[in-house]
Amino acid sequence: MTANSIILLLVLSISCLCSTRDVYIQPSEGEHCPGTPCYSINKFGKMANSFSNSSGLVVHFLEGTHLLDLQELVVFTNLTNAVFEGDGRMEQGFHETVWQSTVVIKCTEHSSTGIAFVNSSNITFRYITITNCGANMTRFCHSTFFCKGSLGYFEISHMIAIDH
Numbered sequence: 826m827t828a829n830s831i832i833l834l835l836v837l838s839i840s841c842l843c844s845t846r847d848v849y850i851q852p853s854e855g856e857h858c859p860g861t862p863c864y865s866i867n868k869f870g871k872m873a874n875s876f877s878n879s880s881g882l883v884v885h886f887l888e889g890t891h892l893l894d895l896q897e898l899v900v901f902t903n904l905t906n907a908v909f910e911g912d913g914r915m916e917q918g919f920h921e922t923v924w925q926s927t928v929v930i931k932c933t934e935h936s937s938t939g940i941a942f943v944n945s946s947n948i949t950f951r952y953i954t955i956t957n958c959g960a961n962m963t964r965f966c967h968s969t970f971f972c973k974g975s976l977g978y979f980e981i982s983h984m985i986a987i988d989h
Contacts, residue, residue, distance in 0.1 A: 845881040852889030859887075866891040866930065870899040870938070880905040886928045886953055888913035893958065894933040904945040911952035918954075925954040932958035 849863040864872070869884075870893060876882055882904065888911070893899075901907070911928030918925040930953060932938055939958050942948050 845883050846879065847883045847885065848876070850884060850886045850891060852887060852891050856887070856889075860885075866893050867895060870895050870940075873899045873901050877902040877904060879903075880907075882907040884909045886911045886913075886930070888927050890929045890931055892933055893930055893938055894936045895938040896936060898938060899940045900943060901941070901945060902943045904942060904948060906947045907945070908949045908951070909953065910949070911954075913952060915952065926952045928952060929954045929956060930958070931956045 847860055848869070849858050849860050850866050850869050851858050851863055853865075866886075877900075884907070886909070911926045913927035915924045915926055917923070934957070937959070
């Protein structure tokens with residue numbers, strides 16, 4: 826290979842490592858979406874495995890209430906440098922000391938779901954309020970004390986950030 830070919834391959838490899846993949850989640854079907862791909866939260870949850878083993882995922886939850894109605898845990902595995910971000914605003918909640926986002930993930934009363942990150946690193950979850958969720962996560966943890974919840978982080982190698 827010539828030196829120019831090697832340099833070109835190196836530049837392409839580095840650019841692939843730094844790129845992000847944007848996904849949009851709309852609160853209701855048919856609502857205007859600012860980009861593609863665009864999914865409902867239930868479809869996105871069922872597709873979680875297809876987003877696993879990736880880096881640079883940015884998930885934009887559009888403003889509104891996202892009704893999560895699944896009977897299984899939403900599991901992301903080997904996810905690196907991912908951001909789950911609400912595209913709304915923060916407002917006062919049920920008490921003057923509580924702030925909540927106008928982007929809400931609300932599990933329905935018939936669902937038993939939550940979101941779990943396994944073998945992942947550099948995950949940021951921000952400007953999203955999660956309500957009424959709780960899933961059995963005993964397949965990932967060894968103690969039953971912390972094995973039910975809305976968000977679970979298991980075998981995280983580096984940094985999980987929950988911002989607002």
